[in-house]
Each structure stands twice: as C-alpha cells, then as structure tokens.
Amino acid sequence: QVQLVESGGGLAQPGGSLRLVCAASGFTFSDYAMIWARQAPGKGLKWVSGITSDGSETFYADSVKGRFTISRDNAKNTVYLQMDSLKPEDTALYHCVKGLGRWVVTTKIDEYDTWGQGTQVTVSS
Numbered sequence: 117q118v119q120l121v122e123s124g125g126g127l128a129q130p131g132g133s134l135r136l137v138c139a140a141s142g143f144t145f146s147d148y149a150m151i152w153a154r155q156a157p158g159k160g161l162k163w164v165s166g167i168t169s170d171g172s173e174t175f176y177a178d179s180v181k182g183r184f185t186i187s188r189d190n191a192k193n194t195v196y197l198q199m200d201s202l203k204p205e206d207t208a209l210y211h212c213v214k215g216l217g218r219w220v221v222t223t224k225i226d227e228y229d230t231w232g233q234g235t236q237v238t239v240s241s
Contacts, residue, residue: 118140118214119139120138122137122138122211122212123138123139123235124137124235125210125236126238129202129239130202130240131201133201133202134202135197136152136199137194137196138150138152138196138197138232139192140194140195146190148169149221150167150212151166151167151228152165152197152211154206154208154209154210154211154237155208155234157207157208161225164180165180165186165197166223167186167188167195167220168218169215169218169219173219173220175220179205180206183199183202185197185198186198199237202237202239203239207237207239209234209237211233211234212231213228213230213232215228
C-alpha cells in the first residue's frame with residue numbers, strides 16, 4: 117500500500133523558511149519522480165515542483181522558482197522541499213505526490229493520482 121506522509125509545515129513569517137519532508141513507503145521509491153503540489157484556501161491543487169527519480173533534474177513553477185528547492189534521499193525514501201523567502205501567497209496545504217515514472221512528464225496535477233494528506237503552511241506576520 118502506497119503511503120506518503122508529509123511533515124514540516126507550520127507558521128512562518130514573510131521572508132522566513134520552512135523545510136517540508138515527505139516519507140514514502142509501499143513502492144520502489146527510487147523508480148519514481150516525486151512532486152510537490154499545493155492547495156491554497158478556496159483554490160484548486162497546483163503543481164509546485166518536481167524531481168526525477170535519480171534526483172538529477174528538478175523543475176519549479178514560476179511562482180516559486182529561485183525560492184524553493186526540491187531534493188530527495190533515495191536511501192531514506194524521502195523527498196524534501198526547502199522553502200525560503202516565503203510570501204503570504206505561499207500559504208497552502210502542501211501535498212507530496214507520487215510521480216508517473218522516472219521522469220517528470222507533466223505539470224498537470226490532474227494527471228497524478230497518488231498523494232499524501234498534506235501539511236499546512238501558513239505565512240503571516
């Protein structure tokens with residue numbers, strides 16, 4: 117049974133940082149790209165960042181490029197999202213999403229079907 121468990125969310129001030137962690141189990145983690153997506157209050161789920169199965173390539177939505185960094189540790193079955201220079205508009209429920217294969221083949225979040233319960237990030241002064 118695939119499980120994706122996110123942690124690390126919380127309250128941060130504008131300009132601050134948070135590091136999200138996703139622990140994966142129930143599948144061969146090193147065979148799959150991993151994605152982070154977020155859902156702001158009253159809005160739909162949006163693709164934020166992706167990383168290939170071996171970690172060699174990373175991708176970011178324009179809204180987070182230069183501020184967020186995705187990484188993974190295949191030995192620990194874990195994917196991370198380092199979020200710096202946080203803005204109030206980053207406030208959302210952040211989900212870890214299992215990729216469709218080794219590569220990040222699409223940023224259309226509707227194409228993905230396996231994600232965790234999410235961790236809440238609130239950016240406010």
